[in-house]
Amino acid sequence: MICGIDVGSTTCKYVLASSEGEIIDQAYERHNTKQVEKVLEFLTRLEQQHGLTPERDRVFFTGSGSGLIAKLVGGKVVQEVVAVAAAVEKLHPDVQFVSEIGGEDMKTIFFTGSNGTKNKQVLMQSACSGGTGTFIEKTARKLQIPPEQLSQMTYEGRTLHKISSKCGIFAEADANTLLKAGVSIEEIIASLFEAVVYQNLATLTKGNTPLPEVLLLGGPNLFFRGLQEAWRHHLSKLWQERKVALPAGKDPAELIQVPTNALYYAALGCIEAGRGEPERVGRYAGTERLKWWIEEGQHEEKQKEGKRGLWREPEELHAFKAIYGRPNGRTHSEPAVNVELTQVVVGCDFGSTTAKAVCLSPQKELVFSCYALSKGNPIEDARALFRQIRQALGSSGQILSLGITGYGKDLLKGIVGADCAVVETVAHATAGLHFFPDADCICDVGGVDVKIMILNNGTVADFRLNSQCSSGNGAFLQGVAERFNIELGEIADRAFAAQAIPQLSMGCGVFLQSDIVNQQRKGWQAEEILAGLCAILPLNVWIYAGGLNNLSQIGKKFILQGGSHKNLAVVKAQVDFIKSKIPDAEVVVHPYSGEAGAIGAALVALDWWQRGGQTGFRGFQVIEELSYETTTSLDTVCKWCPVSCQRTFIDVRLPGGKGRPWSKVPLAEGWERVIVNNSCPKGLVEDANEMRVIKAEMEKTKHAFPNIADMVRAQAFHRFAG
Ligand code: SF4
Numbered sequence: 259m260i261c262g263i264d265v266g267s268t269t270c271k272y273v274l275a276s277s278e279g280e281i282i283d284q285a286y287e288r289h290n291t292k293q294v295e296k297v298l299e300f301l302t303r304l305e306q307q308h309g310l311t312p313e314r315d316r317v318f319f320t321g322s323g324s325g326l327i328a329k330l331v332g333g334k335v336v337q338e339v340v341a342v343a344a345a346v347e348k349l350h351p352d353v354q355f356v357s358e359i360g361g362e363d364m365k366t367i368f369f370t371g372s373n374g375t376k377n378k379q380v381l382m383q384s385a386c387s388g389g390t391g392t393f394i395e396k397t398a399r400k401l402q403i404p405p406e407q408l409s410q411m412t413y414e415g416r417t418l419h420k421i422s423s424k425c426g427i428f429a430e431a432d433a434n435t436l437l438k439a440g441v442s443i444e445e446i447i448a449s450l451f452e453a454v455v456y457q458n459l460a461t462l463t464k465g466n467t468p469l470p471e472v473l474l475l476g477g478p479n480l481f482f483r484g485l486q487e488a489w490r491h492h493l494s495k496l497w498q499e500r501k502v503a504l505p506a507g508k509d510p511a512e513l514i515q516v517p518t519n520a521l522y523y524a525a526l527g528c529i530e531a532g533r534g535e536p537e538r539v540g541r542y543a544g545t546e547r548l549k550w551w552i553e554e555g556q557h558e559e560k561q562k563e564g565k566r567g568l569w570r571e572p573e574e575l576h577a578f579k580a581i582y583g584r585p586n587g588r589t590h591s592e593p594a595v596n597v598e599l600t601q602v603v604v605g606c607d608f609g610s611t612t613a614k615a616v617c618l619s620p621q622k623e624l625v626f627s628c629y630a631l632s633k634g635n636p637i638e639d640a641r642a643l644f645r646q647i648r649q650a651l652g653s654s655g656q657i658l659s660l661g662i663t664g665y666g667k668d669l670l671k672g673i674v675g676a677d678c679a680v681v682e683t684v685a686h687a688t689a690g691l692h693f694f695p696d697a698d699c700i701c702d703v704g705g706v707d708v709k710i711m712i713l714n715n716g717t718v719a720d721f722r723l724n725s726q727c728s729s730g731n732g733a734f735l736q737g738v739a740e741r742f743n744i745e746l747g748e749i750a751d752r753a754f755a756a757q758a759i760p761q762l763s764m765g766c767g768v769f770l771q772s773d774i775v776n777q778q779r780k781g782w783q784a785e786e787i788l789a790g791l792c793a794i795l796p797l798n799v800w801i802y803a804g805g806l807n808n809l810s811q812i813g814k815k816f817i818l819q820g821g822s823h824k825n826l827a828v829v830k831a832q833v834d835f836i837k838s839k840i841p842d843a844e845v846v847v848h849p850y851s852g853e854a855g856a857i858g859a860a861l862v863a864l865d866w867w868q869r870g871g872q873t874g875f876r877g878f879q880v881i882e883e884l885s886y887e888t889t890t891s892l893d894t895v896c897k898w899c900p901v902s903c904q905r906t907f908i909d910v911r912l913p914g915g916k917g918r919p920w921s922k923v924p925l926a927e928g929w930e931r932v933i934v935n936n937s938c939p940k941g942l943v944e945d946a947n948e949m950r951v952i953k954a955e956m957e958k959t960k961h962a963f964p965n966i967a968d969m970v971r972a973q974a975f976h977r978f979a980g
Pocket of ligand 1: 896897898899902903940941942
């Protein structure tokens with residue numbers, strides 16, 4: 259028998275065939291980063307069920323994890339593209355272009371020439387997740403779309419939105435922004451499919467035209483109906499534009515095939531390649547050495563390469579936990595429970611992963627806090643928060659003022675009647691300084707942003723903000739944990755369990771991602787990689803994202819806040835890093851590290867109320883009953899500049915809403931419109947019609963309030979007669 263095993267970045271597949279090439283069995287399974295263990299399971303199964311026999315049968319491996327495993331079981335490695343091409347040439351002699359999309363890589367193969375003398379041109383990408391299956395799945399998970407639903411989601415006829423196709427991490431952020439703007443998940447997923455096809459065509463064809471027939475391979479191409487539709491749409495269009503002659507009477511869509519066994523082509527190709535090799539090549543040596551590697555070998559190798567874990571001695575970890583791990587040890591604090599919630603000031607922080615709200619008493623005590631996992635729609639998030647606040651306040655409670663911050667603030671200010679929309683850095687600095695007025699630096703590591711605020715006598719003297727790169731943020735750590743099926747709350751304990759950690763490189767999250775895959779191949783386990791990520795986080799935060807090489811210039815008292823600092827392993831790495839630079843530094847974690855933004859917004863709103871402000875909060879019932887509609891169409895495209903942003907109009911039914919009868923997307927009285935997805939403030943003005951309305955309003959105001967300065971200037975040296 260001859261066996262082909264494809265050890266991919268997310269799954270392993272095998273095909274077992276007779277020596278004549280007749281298929282006996284095939285299977286694919288996710289390996290959850292345990293590639294070696296999964297292959298051992300496969301081989302044991304094949305020995306037991308099909309009599310795969312050492313020294314008689316042959317095994318050929320391909321895929322990113324094949325090198326190490328093949329050596330251990332006596333198999334031979336077949337280069338991935340060679341394997342796929344071998345299967346395609348055998349099964350589809352007419353195919354001229356192949357796209358294979360894997361979990362973390364993608365490749366295209368152009369076949370030119372006639373049968374006997376076919377040439378192959380291969381283009382691959384594996385350094386970035388853009389355009390691969392992982393970023394579709396990752397985003398779908400974020401949008402809480404179950405895999406069965408994702409596989410059936412369509413592309414044809416959907417309105418498409420701009421999603422970064424170059425970087426998987428940015429694509430996820432784009433998808434998140436669209437969701438927050440009220441774009442439907444169907445449109446977001448269709449836009450992701452568009453981005454995948456665009457990325458494949460833009461980076462992997464290098465100007466060559468993929469000619470029919472086309473074969474789509476790999477899990478994403480097989481499983482996602484919408485992705486197949488996107489390919490058919492783009493290739494048909496391309497053929498039309500480039501006047502490609504198609505076989506008479508054929509619908510272009512028919513010339514793009516997705517075989518039902520599209521997952522197995524690399525494994526099938528291994529068998530084809532293996533059959534062409536001499537009998538002695540690829541002789542299966544059994545699983546003994548594989549077992550040895552799992553039990554001993556990998557640990558020996560790791561010890562040579564790795565460095566110590568997040569702690570040296572158990573006493574050191576105990577001492578750290580004694581300071582930072584206690585409920586009052588600055589990692590978590592409960593709001594006061596014995597204070598009657600009568601009059602409160604509310605602060606809300608609409609973050610990328612969670613929305614948080616706090617209630618402060620007029621004496622600035624935190625009396626209530628709550629959160630909701632972000633559904634990506636700020637109106638829904640606000641509803642979830644205000645429901646909890648309403649319940650906590652009861653019928654006698656009163657909101658004195660409302661401050662909001664975070665991504666949703668501009669959208670929500672008018673809708674919920676917030677009194678202050680507070681810029682994130684201001685909210686976080688206010689919250690930090692409230693508890694630690696003598697702080698020299700506040701470091702806020704949230705889901706997406708890293709903010710470093712350098713303080714001087716209680717005011718922000720300098721700040722560093724990083725929201726364009728995922729390196730060092732909490733979402734990246736969380737994303738990796740999710741891939742390992744580790745809950746957010748478990749990350750710290752798992753990371754502390756690591757005795758040694760791999761050396762990961764500081765910098766771009768995309769490269770860090772491939773670094774992780776490399777470390778996994780060497781046998782590093784989930785907890786060790788998570789510990790490694792926690793250890794690298796301070797470098798990414800302070801040096802890579804913050805550009806602060808000399809921490810000692812900042813001062814001595816550092817406040818850590820933001821949701822990522824709820825993770826004790828991250829705090830340990832941060833404390834060790836800061837103290838390695840400034841041995842006598844004082845590092846404290848904000849008592850409400852996750853709620854700091856909401857607290858800051860509430861403090862600003864409290865100040866506003868104390869200066870005589872009268873709240874415009876619309877009330878719980880209005881928020882509960884908010885109904886809204888979203889429109890993204892040709893009529894919502896911004897025409898103020900050639901960028902032509904595809905904006906979304908979110909129309910909310912609100913008592914007293916003025917409507918927009920003059921709009922191209924008319925809005926009746928009793929509704930208000932919020933415009934999102936504009937790249938600059940100009941895009942907040944709908945179109946020339948609205949500009950006329952605004953100008954008319956400005957003229958009216960000018961008449962009602964003449965500019966005194968202009969009048970004085972005009973009259974100052976005027977000589978009056980007499
Ligand atoms: S929102 Fe700004 S950048 Fe976008 S099209 Fe309008 S004017 Fe141009």
